[in-house]
Amino acid sequence: MIAADVSYLCPDTAEEAVDAWRRHAGARYLAGGTEIATAARRTAAFDLRACIDIKRIAEANVHEICGGCLRLGAALSLSDVAAGDAFPLLGAVLRGIADRTVRNRLTLGGNLAGLLPYREAALPLLLADASILTIVPGKGEIPSARQERPLREIFDKRLVLAPGELVLSFCVPLDAPEWPWSHYRRTRTGEVDYPLVTTAMVRVGDAIRFAVAGAHPYPFRSDAVDALLTEWFAARGTDEENSPPSAAQNGPDSPTAQGRGGLEAIIAALGPLRADARASAEYRVQLLKNLIRAGLEDLA
Amino acid sequence: MKELSGIVEIVLRVNGEDRRAAVRPGDTLLRVLREKLGLTGAKCGCENGDCGACTVLLDGKPVKSCMVLAVECEDAAVTTIEGLRDHPVQQAFAEENGFQCGFCTPGMILNAAALVDAHPEPDDAVDREWMQSNLCRCTGYEGIRNALAAARKKLAAP
Numbered sequence: 304m305i306a307a308d309v310s311y312l313c314p315d316t317a318e319e320a321v322d323a324w325r326r327h328a329g330a331r332y333l334a335g336g337t338e339i340a341t342a343a344r345r346t347a348a349f350d351l352r353a354c355i356d357i358k359r360i361a362e363a364n365v366h367e368i369c370g371g372c373l374r375l376g377a378a379l380s381l382s383d384v385a386a387g388d389a390f391p392l393l394g395a396v397l398r399g400i401a402d403r404t405v406r407n408r409l410t411l412g413g414n415l416a417g418l419l420p421y422r423e424a425a426l427p428l429l430l431a432d433a434s435i436l437t438i439v440p441g442k443g444e445i446p447s448a449r450q451e452r453p454l455r456e457i458f459d460k461r462l463v464l465a466p467g468e469l470v471l472s473f474c475v476p477l478d479a480p481e482w483p484w485s486h487y488r489r490t491r492t493g494e495v496d497y498p499l500v501t502t503a504m505v506r507v508g509d510a511i512r513f514a515v516a517g518a519h520p521y522p523f524r525s526d527a528v529d530a531l532l533t534e535w536f537a538a539r540g541t542d543e544e545n546s547p548p549s550a551a552q553n554g555p556d557s558p559t560a561q562g563r564g565g566l567e568a569i570i571a572a573l574g575p576l577r578a579d580a581r582a583s584a585e586y587r588v589q590l591l592k593n594l595i596r597a598g599l600e601d602l603a
Numbered sequence: 604m605k606e607l608s609g610i611v612e613i614v615l616r617v618n619g620e621d622r623r624a625a626v627r628p629g630d631t632l633l634r635v636l637r638e639k640l641g642l643t644g645a646k647c648g649c650e651n652g653d654c655g656a657c658t659v660l661l662d663g664k665p666v667k668s669c670m671v672l673a674v675e676c677e678d679a680a681v682t683t684i685e686g687l688r689d690h691p692v693q694q695a696f697a698e699e700n701g702f703q704c705g706f707c708t709p710g711m712i713l714n715a716a717a718l719v720d721a722h723p724e725p726d727d728a729v730d731r732e733w734m735q736s737n738l739c740r741c742t743g744y745e746g747i748r749n750a751l752a753a754a755r756k757k758l759a760a761p
Contacts, residue, residue: 305629310608311674319604333672340631340670341651354628356675382664402736404665404714405652495735 321440327353377412426503431479460521485601618686633668644684655737658710684709701750703741
């Protein structure tokens with residue numbers, strides 16, 4: 304039960320939603336509500352005066368191929384997106400988040416725009432160079448406006464949105480689900496836990512793309528790391544081993560690992576890693592080394 | 604556009620019946636079921652979406668009712684443990700002692716009922732992944748697993 308007196312608004316269109324946000328100070332958009340319901344109940348500092356339920360907005364519920372892309376509504380539950388299986392890597396990542404009954408409510412937009420730092424659903428979307436459709440509230444006489452932009456343009460550690468901007472959908476290029484992919488998720492305790500490290504990797508021709516959650520206080524993808532991984536992946540044929548070394552057979556100091564653009568350089572390019580009660584930064588480094596090797600083997 | 608504030612009367616379709624309740628928009632489905640409608644089967648455990656004791660079915664899908672606002676559910680069908688009415692999964696939990704203190708049992712049974720409905724064929728990986736949504740603090744998981752297997756047998760029998 305939320306102690307604060309909140310209003311509940313249920314618009315039928317995106318325009319009505321952003322207009323409601325303009326009219327109600329302290330309003331938040333609600334789709335699955337998994338975070339809002341718990342945060343508002345536990346934390347007096349969580350300012351909530353109105354919930355704008357976006358579940359009735361048709362374009363926030365699309366799950367279809369149109370216009371040369373796979374369009375996924377922000378209000379789709381993680382269970383529904385994963386069950387669709389149109390983007391296998393996304394499905395695999397989503398099935399690792401929370402547990403099934405939470406995923407029946409937690410939405411794609413909510414996972415990316417929420418307060419928790421993991422935002423694992425962002426990984427496949429960042430790797431796919433997906434775009435994001437939003438609607439920005441109008442000001443004065445200026446009407447509200449939709450914007451479709453590359454996700455990477457507005458994802459700087461988290462979604463960077465204008466006040467009142469509402470995420471409507473994500474657009475995944477149709478070739479992305481066809482790319483070879485790899486995904487690993489490691490937790491401290493059981494499978495239902497926040498990730499110590501979640502890795503997602505794809506191979507686009509000869510190029511490797513890599514994204515990780517849990518290793519930093521935000522999801523991470525970088526062109527520099529992609530370039531190093533691509534170089535290391537390409538160099539595998541020049542080594543005595545015919546594929547990237549497996550963690551079981553070769554330590555991080557092995558000659559193969561130290562090859563051109565080797566694993567140490569890749570880890571260094573990831574920057575300082577997170578240290579918290581779940582795991583030290585050093586532990587996460589070792590996990591990442593193992594999972595990067597495993598991922599490259601999957602893609603070889 | 605629907606707008607609700609203050610204390611409002613809503614109609615929820617619960618266990619096949621229309622039930623009226625005066626609620627605040629901030630009231631969770633769990634609290635409304637228990638405190639307004641007298642349906643105390645859904646248990647208030649963590650109220651944080653972790654334990655699954657408050658699980659109910661919303662349009663047939665298991666959800667944690669502590670994370671759902673009651674006002675969101677006016678167009679949905681809500682099923683609580685009181686609405687299962689001697690479902691084969693309930694019978695199996697009783698026969699196989701799929702409970703110890705019983706606090707988690709309503710949530711476990713509703714999740715298991717949704718599981719056997721969605722996946723009639725047994726699959727250990729699916730069963731395990733599905734039932735991870737619910738915690739048993741008594742750690743009575745062996746009995747729960749046996750009950751799920753027994754329920755599947757009951758449902759598969761001609």
